[in-house]
Amino acid sequence: MKRGYIVSLCYLFLLSVLLVSCKKDKDDPKPSSQGNSSSYQQRILGKWKITSFTLVSDSASIDYYQQMEDCEKDNILEFRRDSVLIFDEGPTKCNVDDPQQTDGTYVLSADNKKLTMTNNMGYDSFTWEIVELTNVRMKLIMKSDDQTTTLELVLQKVQG
Numbered sequence: 001m002k003r004g005y006i007v008s009l010c011y012l013f014l015l016s017v018l019l020v021s022c023k024k025d026k027d028d029p030k031p032s033s034q035g036n037s038s039s040y041q042q043r044i045l046g047k048w049k050i051t052s053f054t055l056v057s058d059s060a061s062i063d064y065y066q067q068m069e070d071c072e073k074d075n076i077l078e079f080r081r082d083s084v085l086i087f088d089e090g091p092t093k094c095n096v097d098d099p100q101q102t103d104g105t106y107v108l109s110a111d112n113k114k115l116t117m118t119n120n121m122g123y124d125s126f127t128w129e130i131v132e133l134t135n136v137r138m139k140l141i142m143k144s145d146d147q148t149t150t151l152e153l154v155l156q157k158v159q160g
Helices: 001-012 038-044
Strands: 046-057 061-063 076-081 084-088 101-108 115-119 127-135 138-144 148-158
Touching: 038 101, 038 127, 084 115
Parallel strands: none
Antiparallel strands: 046 061, 046 076, 046 148, 076 084, 084 101, 101 115, 115 127, 127 138, 138 148
């Protein structure tokens, strides 16, 4: 159970596909302190899949998404009302003994610029900067303490 779950969380938290319309979202993609918190909360609700996971530093860029196994790429994050976060193994599990779903929580900062995700299995929480949040796409980044390395995570909303 732990390997598949931990790997999924590592990919998600260290910068952790159904077809989606290519139509541009009319909402302002950049969070702002003047933004309406309820509109950001509405946008984040739903099921999301990782579509890009990259580490960028001064000297290199590493595409972790290409290194993920298919059984990890089909995992789903579901943001529900009341700050409930569900980690779903998706249609294929890397380890048949892993639970299909585990739960956690998320918090969207008051200024709509930060998203903190935790799980209920005793692992750390991680806070991401929201670079883009539309009705269909979410881009998050996390910088190292020394600001020399950035993890970039892109999620696409799953229809249905």
